């Protein structure tokens with residue numbers, strides 16, 4: 001695309017400072033950002049974006065995309081009952097058709113709420129990848145390995161994980177990358193973990209896992225391994241591979257120290273943790289210790305949305321409430337978690353709007369009745385805006401949504417197919 005966005009309030013550069021600029025997109029990249037008006041060259045589209053805020057594309061650093069199919073299917077249950085007796089049995093019935101349509105529904109929801117990249121962990125990875133390829137976003141895809149032993153089944157899980165890497169790493173003109181995702185310390189045995197770590201090393205991809213989400217998980221790890229999940233995985237040398245560690249709720253100072261020292265990115269999922277009754281991740285303490293903290297929604301079976309605009313607000317509000325400190329997790333820091341930190345962890349650039357960066361840009365209408373007046377655009381974005389204020393989404397210089405209309409997904413068809421498929425999951 002060749003275009004100039006004029007009169008736009010852009011959250012630009014590493015400082016995430018908001019200022020009114022003109023922004024030129026050439027091909028897949030941002031060519032120029034200027035405080036002076038940029039006259040369009042011949043053939044360039046001129047888009048007057050007055051009243052709109054331009055932010056870097058939001059990065060959902062932990063989700064299970066096709067689980068939108070189970071949105072609201074099993075709410076308000078204890079974790080074990082939720083997972084083992086409700087979710088796993090219906091997941092066992094999923095095939096590529098269900099995963100494909102579910103993925104497109106989740107992608108439509110994410111694009112509508114300003115997400116341009118995400119890290120996923122699920123199965124039927126080819127169906128997820130096909131949907132991502134069509135939708136036009138960026139993704140780090142993985143097959144979620146669940147295996148207590150390195151028996152025939154465990155080996156088959158690892159084979160599937162490797163198959164997903166072979167098929168998807170570097171696919172869709174480089175928009176898709178792959179990861180290795182051993183599910184958690186209590187759902188994968190040590191031999192499985194060792195193989196998974198070696199696979200990530202051999203293939204040069206990141207690790208993506210759940211870490212210290214639940215009290216029981218941490219207690220069983222301490223009983224069996226004599227260490228916290230973070231210290232145990234460090235002992236297995238997991239963190240010599242760049243790692244996304246989702247949740248990090250039950251963290252003591254030693255575990256926080258391991259993540260800080262080893263450069264692990266914790267992915268904060270405040271809504272999922274709250275809804276499952278897990279508690280609150282010590283985000284302020286982790287950041288203070290130097291841990292990189294990104295933001296994720298987790299799956300829609302526990303959120304129940306894939307909406308990072310809402311997730312930013314929940315992260316800021318919950319951390320302030322739990323810390324009894326209004327200064328904790330300011331708006332700029334929450335936006336940094338949802339953009340720069342996530343983008344770097346997914347290895348898709350710096351997540352900033354700057355000349356030379358990939359043109360992954362989200363426009364948000366701040367001139368709504370629930371957002372005016374605007375004194376501080378970042379405050380308005382995090383504390384007042386909602387995802388339906390997102391008007392335009394650009395990934396790699398291509399519009400995926402223009403004036404709230406999705407351009408790469410047939411929304412009505414997707415809704416029809418998901419409603420049809422969901423009939424089989426009703427109790």
Ligand SMILES: [Zn+2]
Pocket residue numbers: 062063064210246298299
């Ligand atoms: Zn998860």
